Amino acid sequence: MSDAIIESGNVAAAMAVQLARAEVIAAYPITPQTPVTEKLSELITSGEMDAEYVAVESEHSAMAVCIGAASAGVRPFTATSSNGLLYMSEQLHWAAGARLPIVMCVVNRGIGAPWSVWNDHQDAISQRDAGWIQIFAKDHQEIVDSTLKAFRLAELTHIPVMVNYDGYYLSHTYMPFETPEPEQVDAFLPTFEYKHALNPERPESLNTVTLPDARRDVKSIQRGGYMDLRHNLHEEMRLAIKVWQEIDQEFQKVCGRGGAPIIDPYRCDDADFVVVAMGSLANQFRDVVDRLRDDGLKVGVLALQIYRPFPNSIIAEALQSAKHVMVYEKGLSYGYQGALYGDIKSALYPYPSRPCLHNFIVGLGGRGIPTESLFQTVKTACVQDEQMSPAQADEPRWIGLQL
C-alpha cells in the first residue's frame, strides 16, 4: 500500500484507471470531468501509462470508441458529465444491450437548460434505465476503490458500469487517499477478455437485427430473440448485487479496504430516524447525525453505494426497525418524486414494517447544501413530522429554495 496521496477526486479516478491498465481512453472535454482526461492524456503522453488516447469529437463518439475497443477485446475507459452523458445516451443503451464490459466515470453535474456546471445527480438519474450498473462514491478513496472494482464487476457480468462521483464536491476538492500497488491490482483484476471479441479467425456478426421470436441457427439450435436477450440482461444485472459483494470481499483481501459495497450505514443500529442519501451528501450527513445524537435523537444515515441494480431487499431489511426514513436526493422524476425515494418506497412495500417516508430535494444545479440546513430539516422532521399525514409526508420537500 502506498502512502496517502492528497489530490483531487478527478486525479484519484485517473490514477485508478491507470492502475486498472485500461488500454483505450476516449474522451471529450466537459466540466467538471475534464481533469480526469487531462490527467490520463498526460500519463499516456509521458509514458507512465501504456494506452491509446483518442481525442474524440463528441461524447457520442467517446462511447463509440469504447464500444469498438471492447468489442475487439481491449479494456476501454471514458468519463463524462451532465449533457455529455445525455449526448451518449443512445450509446449507453447500445453498450448495455451489446453486453460490453465498459467502465465510465460520471462526474455528476446538473443538466441544461438553463446551463449549470454545478453538481446534482440528474445526469445519472436520467440514465437510470439504460441497462448500466450505477455506483455512487462518497469520497476520494471510494472513487479509487469503486473504479478498480467496477472494472472487475463489468468484466465478470458483461454489463457496463458507471462510477458516479459529485462534481466539485469530490472532483475538485483535495483529500487524502491511498492507491493499491500495481501488483495488488494485477492480482485482483485479471487481463481483459471478451468472449465474443471481433476476430477474423473466428468471425461473428455482433448486434445484428434480432427478431421478436426465438429462431434456429444454421445448426438448428434455437437462439433467443430480442426479449430473451433483454430478460437475460435484467436477470444478470440482479445477480450483479451478489457479484459486487464478492468483489468487495476480494478487494478487501488485497487492499484492506471495503466492507460496505451495497449500503454503508452510520449509527443506524438503534436509529428511529434514518436518512438515506447517495454520494458525498451521505458523508456530509455524518456530522449532522453526530450533532442530532448529541441532542438525544436516535438518528443514523444510510449511504446507498449502488443504485442500479437496486438492492431493494437489502435496503428494505436495513430500514425495518426505523420509524421514519428521510430520503435526501439531488435529482427527481419530474412530475412525481425523487427517483431514489420512489425506489425505496416500492422496496419497502412487500415488507411488514413500512416506516413513514419523507422526501427532500436538495442541491440542484449546485445550490448550496449547508450542513446547518440539513441539521434543521432532519431535526424538524424528527420532532414535528409525527403529526404529518402519510400523504403530506409523501410529497417531496425542496430544501433551500430562493423563490
Added chain:
Amino acid sequence: MNPGGLDYNYEDWTTIMNMTAKTSVLNLTQEEFIYPGNRACSGCGLSILYRIGLKALGRDCIFVVPPSCLTVMQGLFPIAATQMPVLNCTFASTAAIATGVRAAMKRLGRDTQVVAWAGDGGTSDIGIQALSGALERVEDIIYICYDNEAYMNTGVQRSGTTPQGTLTTTTPLSGKAEASKNIPAIIAAHNPAYLATCSASYPLDFHDKLLKAKEIKGLKYLHIQTPCPPGWGCEERMTVEIGRTAVETGLFDLYEIEDGQMKLSGPSQKLLGKTSLRPVREYLEMQVRFKALSDEQINVMQAEIDQKWAGYRDTF
C-alpha cells in the same frame, strides 16, 4: 490469369494481383466471402459491391456497419450471410466505432484492416460528425460510402446526397428542392490519405481501388454511386446500365485524390478523349425518380455537366 480453372488461395491471388495492373474476370479470385441467398433486393447495386469488394479486402478485416441495407443484407440473428466479422453500430457512430476497433487492433498488435461501410444517409447526414473527427485524427481505416442517393432501407426518404429534383417519399410530387451535398469534396477538404469515387457498375474498378487503399496508411475514403432499382424506379436488370450511363454522360465521375492531386480514373478518364458525351437526359429518363424534372431543369443540369467537363479537359 486463371489457367485450367485453378482456384487460387488468397495469398497466391494477392501475389497475382500485385503483378497485374488491372483485375479482370480472368484473375479475380473465385473465393467467395458472402453466402448466396442473402436478403438484398434483386438488382441490388450494393450486393455487387459487397461481393466484389470483399474479394479485394480479403479475410483479415473487421467490418463496422451502421443501420443500412447492408445491416439487413449481412443477415438477421442468428444467421449471417456474410463470412466476415461485423460490428453493427448506431447510426451516427460508424467512424468512431471503427476508431475504437482500430485502436484495439493497435493494442493487440494486429494489422487487421478495419472497414467502415455505411450508406449515404449514414455518411453525409447523421454520420458526418464522427467521420470528420476520424479524418482529422487520421485514423487508419477504410471508410466506404455506398451512395444510393436516399434512405432506401427505410423506404426511400431524401438524404443529403439525393440530387435536386428527385422524387422520394419525403420529396413527393415536385421532387427535392435543394441541391445534393458534395460529400467527396467535404472529405477531400480534410486531406485524407486516399479518396476515390467508384460506381457499382464498375465493380472491378472498385476492387482495384480497394487493393490500393489497403496499402495506404491513414483514412481511405471510397464513395460509390450505387443504383437501387426500388428506390430509383427502374427494372432490376437496369442496375448496371444506369450506373454506366451516369458515368458515360459525365454526371458521376470516377476519380482518385492522392496527395491532394485529383485524377480521373478508369471509364471517366477515357471520356476525356471524347468531344461530346451522351446527353444526361438518357440517364434521367431511365428512372421514375426523375419524372418531376422539367426540360428547363434538365437543360441546366446538362449545362453544368458540360461546364464541368470543359474544366476537366483544361485541367487533365
